[in-house]
Amino acid sequence: MSAVVEFRGVDYSVTRAAILQDLHFTVEDGETLVLLGRSGSGKTTALKMVNRLLLPSAGEVLVEGKPTAAWDPIRLRRRIGYVIQETGLFPHFTVAENIGLVPRLEGWAAERIRARVDELLESAGLPPGEFRERYPRELSGGQRQRVGVARALAADPPVLLFDEPFGALDPVTRFELQRQFLVLRDSLHKTAIFVTHDVREALMLGTRLGLMHAGHIETLATPREFLRAEGQEARAFLASLDWNMESHGSGPAQ
């Protein structure tokens, strides 16, 4: 296995406030690293360094062995799919135009784009005949998020970034999309970084977990190891899983 993404001593600060401090980690080919952390822990900032929406104040981020600062940002970004919570779908583009955007930018033939869009809609569980010509405002939140994922996959990028993509969905829809994510993860073998503050989601979707706290990684472990992690922040996150009806519920007395 080789590192597809590598953070080497990355610092990032805005007007002297440090957001990332000496951040080190690697993401291996084909794995899904989940960055877990509270709001303000720096996980989204770290994610945006991979596709060069941000550049490190110090240190470097390597993608396929080359520092992001040395990449042509346009070439770099077209090799990296990006999915965010608010989807960022273009409201004036149809579903098909949204999904076909990067292929079009890459100069694919119209026929090939169309076939790719239909294939992605099909696998996202959205019948192309029904959804191709719709606008994002005509979709439910879950459908929008599926289109967002399809758009990120369109040009078959080797790296995928997810920034709390399911955070705004109701729990039932979220679970549906999480299960679908697992299917994608295990069939496509993409290298992915997935940011979330939901420990349950992190344990479910990650092949490894990086727990971020105050701008650096406190614990880096597989989901199984993470359950036994000793770090203070890890314990705090795991404690939030512990609540159950048996010990705290207000059910009828036995």
Next chain:
Amino acid sequence: MDPGLRSEIASLTVEHLELVLVAMLIAAAVSIPAGILLTRRAGLQRWVLSFANVLQTIPSLALFGFLIPVPLIGGIGKRTAIVALVLYALLPILRNTLVGILGVDAAVRESAVAMGMTGRQVLWEVELPLAMRTILAGVRVATVATIGTATIAAAIGGGGLGVFIFRGISTVDTAQILAGAIPAAAIALAADEGLGWLERKLSPV
């Protein structure tokens, strides 16, 4: 109606439309690109908007007067009138271009950049289409105001429907004033309707 008056109304209306059209084309050609540029230069925004604001506060009759002694753009006649009208029309278009583009959803802009669109592609395919409605609303407001202000052009020899109004005032002749005011109001209403329709038509969302 006296055929002489009728043909004068027609010719002054055409002259009026010319003034407005030329002024609006210049104002749009200057302030839409300037507005786009300002979205990339946050530091300049306040200065440019303040300057355009100050221009708007100068009483229109005074602005026309101030321009007469200015070399090159000044003097008596249409050219000076058009310069004054352009100066008035700048602010609404500039401001709406700025507000329209800055108002594009940050998530949409970010994903456009993150998908590897170039700056030019983000502007033409995302920002301008989504800001179009707001920009056109600025053009509409500026046009309607310019149609009214253009009646003052007559005061400095710029012609247009203001000729009737100033003549009517100096001879205390209400009919003359109305001969200028009614067509001007009609043009303004038609422009408001027409540009409003265009706004809805071109609005992508």
